[in-house]
Amino acid sequence: MLDVLTQKVHDEARQGEAFAPFINDPAQYQKKFYIESYGCQMNFSDSEIVASILQDAGFGATRDCAEADLILLNTCSIREKAEQTVRKRLTEFRKIKVANPGLLVGVLGCMAERIKSKLLEEEQLVDIVVGPDAYRSLPGLIEEAEGGQKAVNVLLSREETYADISPVRLNSNGVSGFVSIMRGCNNMCTFCVVPFTRGRERSRNAFSIVKECRDLFDRGYKEVTLLGQNVDSYYFTPEATDNNARRDTVTFASLLEMVAKISPLLRVRFSTSHPKDITDDVLYVIAKYKNICKYIHLPVQSGSTRILQMMNRTYTREWYMAKINRIREIIPGCGISSDIIAGFCTETEEDHQATLSLMEYSGYDLSYMFFYSERPGTLAQRRYKDDIPETVKKRRLQEIVNLQNRLSRESNEKDLGKTFEVLIEGNSKKSDQDWMGRTSQNKVIVFSKNGAYCNKGDYVNVKVTDCTKATLLGEIV
Numbered sequence: 001m002l003d004v005l006t007q008k009v010h011d012e013a014r015q016g017e018a019f020a021p022f023i024n025d026p027a028q029y030q031k032k033f034y035i036e037s038y039g040c041q042m043n044f045s046d047s048e049i050v051a052s053i054l055q056d057a058g059f060g061a062t063r064d065c066a067e068a069d070l071i072l073l074n075t076c077s078i079r080e081k082a083e084q085t086v087r088k089r090l091t092e093f094r095k096i097k098v099a100n101p102g103l104l105v106g107v108l109g110c111m112a113e114r115i116k117s118k119l120l121e122e123e124q125l126v127d128i129v130v131g132p133d134a135y136r137s138l139p140g141l142i143e144e145a146e147g148g149q150k151a152v153n154v155l156l157s158r159e160e161t162y163a164d165i166s167p168v169r170l171n172s173n174g175v176s177g178f179v180s181i182m183r184g185c186n187n188m189c190t191f192c193v194v195p196f197t198r199g200r201e202r203s204r205n206a207f208s209i210v211k212e213c214r215d216l217f218d219r220g221y222k223e224v225t226l227l228g229q230n231v232d233s234y235y236f237t238p239e240a241t242d243n244n245a246r247r248d249t250v251t252f253a254s255l256l257e258m259v260a261k262i263s264p265l266l267r268v269r270f271s272t273s274h275p276k277d278i279t280d281d282v283l284y285v286i287a288k289y290k291n292i293c294k295y296i297h298l299p300v301q302s303g304s305t306r307i308l309q310m311m312n313r314t315y316t317r318e319w320y321m322a323k324i325n326r327i328r329e330i331i332p333g334c335g336i337s338s339d340i341i342a343g344f345c346t347e348t349e350e351d352h353q354a355t356l357s358l359m360e361y362s363g364y365d366l367s368y369m370f371f372y373s374e375r376p377g378t379l380a381q382r383r384y385k386d387d388i389p390e391t392v393k394k395r396r397l398q399e400i401v402n403l404q405n406r407l408s409r410e411s412n413e414k415d416l417g418k419t420f421e422v423l424i425e426g427n428s429k430k431s432d433q434d435w436m437g438r439t440s441q442n443k444v445i446v447f448s449k450n451g452a453y454c455n456k457g458d459y460v461n462v463k464v465t466d467c468t469k470a471t472l473l474g475e476i477v
Contacts, residue, residue, distance in 0.1 A: 029060030034068035035170070038086060039076025041227055041271060043109055045178040047074045048167035050108060050135050055168055057139040066096060070104045070142065072128075075111030077193045080373045083111055090125040104128060104145050108135070110197035113154045114377065132183070132198050133157040156199035163208040175425050175457045176223040177216045181209050181255065185229040187274060189301075190312045190379035191341065191372065194229055201229075203236045206250040206258065213259050213266070222423055222457050223267040224259065231270050232277035253281035260289040265459075267423060268292045269442070272299065275323050276314050283330040294331055295442040298323070299339035303358030304351035307344050310384065317358060324362050335441030337366040342400055343393030344372045345384035352396050359403055365411045365443065367404045371397040405469050412443070412467035419463045419477055420445065424456050437462075445472040452476045 033054050037047045050072065051061060062068055071093050076082040090105065097103045106128030107119055113131040127145040130138060131154030141151035161183055169177060184199040185192075213224045228234060234252040250258070252270075259268050268291060275298055286292045302308050305316040315323075327334050340355060359367070371393035374386040420439040428434035428446045435454070436446050447462050454460050454476070466473040 029055075029058055031059045031069040032062040032067060033059040033070040033072060034062050034065040035072045035074060036089065037074040038082055039074075039078060039110070041178055041225070042180065042183075042229065043074050043076060044170075045167070045180045045227055046109065046132060046135070047072075048170050048178070049162050049165050049180075050074070050138065051168035051170055052165050053135055053138055057142070061168070061170065065093070069102065070106065071096075072106045072108055075107055075109040077110040077114045077197055077375065079370060080375070083115075086111055087125075090119075094125060104142065106130060106141075106145075108132075110193065113156075113197045114193060116152055116154050127151065129154060131155065133160045135162070136160075158200055158202060161202055161204040163204045167212075173426050173456070174220060175423065176225065177221045178225050178227050179209060179212050179216070180204065180227045181231060182228040182234050186233070187230060187314075188312055188379060190310065190383065191301075191344065191375070193375045193378055196377055198229065201233060203234050206236045206238070206255055209255065210258050210262070214262050217262055217266045220457060222265065222459075223269065226255070226259065226268070226270040228270075228272070230272065230274045230277060232273050232279065232282060251281065253279065253285045256282065256285045256292060257289070260285075260292050264291050266291060267440075269295065271297050273297060275300070275320055278323070280326065280330065283327060286334075287331045293440045293442065294333060295335040295337075295440065296327060297337045297339075298327075300355075300358065300362070301339060301341050302344060302347075302351065303355035304347070305354075307347055307351050310346070310380075311344065312379070317354065321358065321361055333441070335365045335439075335443065336362060337442070338362065338364050338368070340367050340369045340400055340404075342369070342371045342397040343388040345380060345386055345388070347372075347388055347396075352399075356399065356403055359400070359407065363411065364404065364407055365441065366408060367400075369397060369400050369404060409467070409469040412469065412472055415443070415464045415472060416467065417464065419461050420474075422447075422460055422462045424454060424458050424460060426456050435460075439472070443472055444470070445474050447474045447476055 035047050035050065037044045059070060065071055073086055073089060075086045093105050097105060104127045107126050108130045109132055112129045116129045119126050119129055127150060128141050129152040130141060133156050134153035137153045141153060144151040182201060182203045184201045185194045186201045188195055216224055232252050234255055236250040256268065273296055286294065300320055301311055301313060303317055308316065324336065327336065374381050422437040422439055422445055424435050424437045426436060428436040434446050434448055436444065438444055445462055461477050462474040463477045464472050464474045
């Protein structure tokens with residue numbers, strides 16, 4: 001039945017108007033907007049939705065904030081440093097506003113929802129505050145702000161997925177695109193503000209997801225990344241119609257397969273997975289299709305069962321290790337990365353050592369590592385005392401970083417002499433004489449253009465000849 005539903009989705013994706021996910025000529029617009037994004041990939045994806053809404057409202061994009069009529073910051077509240085960065089930028093924009101009194105400044109996203117009153121009243125830094133579920137109201141809020149009012153809408157929704165909006169691809173390399181498949185999160189991890197700033201989980205219509213992915217491929221994109229706070233809990237049931245009375249539910253595994261079937265030349269990635277929700281069905285689909293990348297980001301946060309329970313991660317150390325084993329069994333050679341927090345409330349040296357040993361066991365290719373930053377309004381802030389001194393947090397974090405650097409180098413050294421299919425994403429950051437791309441396992445590889453007749457967006461076979469802890473180096477074969 002899955003194949004029948006897949007064909008129906010693909011057929012519907014070909015009907016109707018094509019997506020128009022690129023910026024039109026800014027010169028055709030009387031007003032211009034400038035937008036900066038911080039935090040996770042979901043925020044960058046949301047900025048593309050906002051750009052589409054603004055374009056329809058008569059605003060053209062600009063890369064120069066000095067010529068903008070509207071400046072927007074799409075913000076993140078997951079860590080204190082991110083909020084500090086945004087506050088600093090708002091102060092800088094206030095100086096521009098002095099020279100241009102008609103300029104409007106707005107804050108979008110998670111930080112907007114969390115500290116709306118402080119931004120509007122106490123600090124007088126912004127004119128517009130818009131939460132993640134209220135972007136459709138932006139044109140009306142801009143009109144209010146132009147009239148001298150402070151405009152705010154941070155209402156959360158149980159239905160909004162922006163499924164019908166064609167994202168404007170901002171700063172795109174023309175090769176890789178992000179596609180949001182769901183919004184919100186039901187996992188109440190005690191350290192995390194996301195359930196409070198982005199609301200409950202809701203999954204986007206599978207037909208619209210496949211349509212957007214197909215359109216990207218038709219426009220020359222070679223890779224899509226399916227985004228969600230927890231993609232493995234994606235769950236969509238089509239409405240019954242005369243042609244589809246059974247209404248078979250689309251799970252994340254079946255959605256992955258639908259997108260993979262668009263074309264074998266379209267690479268498929270996804271982020272982020274929750275260890276408790278990623279199923280064998282998902283792993284088998286990844287293994288089945290060559291164009292689904294063999295890479296999983298599987299955040300662990302801590303290697304101590306006691307700390308995991310305090311974090312409400314709903315799995316134990318042993319359970320997570322068994323999941324790592326299952327991934328290695330079903331998808332040999334799969335790349336795995338993680339998120340790790342050092343110095344969570346009450347963490348002992350024994351807990352810290354448990355994290356280090358689990359990292360060794362998992363052999364992560366890459367980790368995103370931070371020391372614990374208490375966020376107002378979270379369950380941890382209400383339940384636990386942030387009792388680990390910052391000096392201890394930083395020392396433990398450095399030990400985690402040092403270990404990950406070694407694991408990353410060891411992982412890269414295992415690839416020496418191997419040949420990988422690489423999707424060329426563009427020039428190397430250090431030299432326009434070299435190409436940069438990624439392997440299926442999400443490892444960055446740099447290789448010379450000399451004697452190679454290829455272009456950005458091409459697939460090439462590259463043999464690994466050297467490496468650093470962060471990058472593979474190779475040559476086209």
